[in-house]
Amino acid sequence: MKLRLDPRAKLFLLVLSNLTLFLHVSLRTEIMLVVLLLSLYFLSGKTKSGLRMTAVYLSLVAADLFVIPIAEGFVLNFLSMLSVGIRMMLPCVISGGYAFSTTTVGEMVCAMRKLKIPEVIIIPCVTVVRFFPTIAEDYRHIRNAMALRGIATGNMALLRHPVQSLEYILIPLLMNSNNVAQDLSVASMTKGISMPGVHTSMTEIKMTKTDYLYMVLCTIPFVLFLGGVM
């Protein structure tokens, strides 16, 4: 049985990992939290990305513990930047990556509705998720059209004439998005997106004992840190 956390629990974990960044927690606290977060990947069957994240984190910690004490000059600067700058972000990346890759849009919407977030915020969020993949596709079409017209061909051209290239890409992209936005509004209005009253969700989410357990587990390192134990 694979582990499935409630989106609200995932949100809580995301907030926790952000706290590691702001509170400058000790390395030991950080490792405890990261171990807990990484186990989520393995428990939910995301072994591949779990291993990848583990490898990155381990090598950064190793650099911090074993290489930095003996390094000098440029190597020292470079490694400190890596181990401090990137490693501190990693807990957020790990919990964020987990939340994104395991939450469907339906679950997200349902969680937002349960948190009593108003529809005027929920609908733009859903729209953004819907729009992203289309932008990548639109971009490919536009680059093709530019190649056939002999405009900014090759990747170097984008660097040589950034402003002009941006204009050639942005104008069709925006014009097209405008059309899509209108079609989308029309279609969703006929499906009742603007209906007054409560909107429900087909997807059901429920906080279970596992959710609470995990939330408590992940809070322990902080309590220990703040209590001065670690």
Next chain:
Amino acid sequence: MIKSENCSFQYNGTDTKALKSLNITVNPGECVVLCGKSGCGKTTLTRLVNGLSPSFFYGELEGSCATFGLQVGRAAIEDYVPVVGSVFQNPKTQYFNVDTTAELAFPCENMGMPSARIKERVAECAAEFGIEYLLDRSIFRLSGGEKQRIAFAAACMLKPQLLVLDEPTSNLDYKAIAHLHDMIAKKKAEGTTIIIAEHRLAWISDIADRYCFFENGTLKGQWSADDFRKLPVETLQSMGLRPLDISPYHRQAVEKSKNRPAGDSPVIRAENLSVGYGKNSPVYYVPDFEIHKGEIVGLMGHNGVGKSTLAKTLCGLLKPVSGVIAPAKDKDRIRHSFMVMQDVNYQLFSDSVREEVLLGAANPEMCDEVLAALGLLEMSDRHPMSLSGGQKQRVAIACAMLSGKEFIVLDEPTSGLDYYHMTQVAQLLSKLKEQNTAVLVITHDEELAAGWCDRVIYLDDKEK
């Protein structure tokens, strides 16, 4: 039931009425087809019937139009939601969710139905139309036809009494149309009232009860399905309408697939060509291909047999997976090729029509001549994005003509066009041919292929 009395509508920012004193009654359970040239007012009528005008598409309304007791202009758009289901033209832009099941659930969620009821209804609806295999799929991975089937099912989720379809098939191939046809037939048999605004008339002829012909915003005539079927093809053509029976055109197109290429110096030639986007995507096999100057070649076949992939490879936008192609270098092929895309919005970059057609033009001195020939001279200072869809397409064709390139691909140039506008595009193809250009037309339009292509190449699934 729908009852319209002396109803007129004029969109804001326009100077003519889109619909002029319309009187029409549609009885419960009836299937009415609205036909006529683009801009004749049929889409406007669908918007009055499903409440989008004047609530969303603003304008001035006169007279009355009632849909199952809802008075247009007085009833809110939300009042229409449980009564009317709508399906639109573009399969790409009418779904709000990223997966199919969520899209079906969407109307029910908006109505505040409890989760268990929604799940039940989704399962029931999927079973009714035999689309269970489409559930829980990412909408981005569906074909146009599959998207349109989901869109139709989603429109039926709240069991509406009326279904309004606005050119639902313009982007579909014949297989996909057949699926949609069966779904509509099922709803009609259940007693749902159906209104379809459509250019392609053949596929719907056995479901339709009545045909309404519009011209310049006026309802010019109504026929029962039987009477309409008796109208000769010439009469339909003079009305700007597509034929009710496409089988003769299909036979002609098939006949043309036996023609051999004419000429001895091909612009592009390929042998044993495999085309595809590379890893993790399908590869299509094309045994041989060649195209000569002054030829119009139709490229036909179902959605997803690799027509666009082949065309992109021929234009040099994609590297062939394997096989021989001449010119061999992608860059050389790009230099000699031009493509008029199905969605021309992607290829218009400039502030005015004149600048647009001069961008990258090899023969700028011909600019006025070409603009005049395409009827674009009087709008040469306008912004391309302010033009209508057909005018934008003509701008793209003008770019192609001025580019001096010898190989021009047009991707579905006649999708969603009535007979009159289809022949206009066909004449442009002939102009390109006169310029001694090699023209490749990707199309589902058998009427176009039969009438204007010198030969036809059918790609089929078997050759994958």
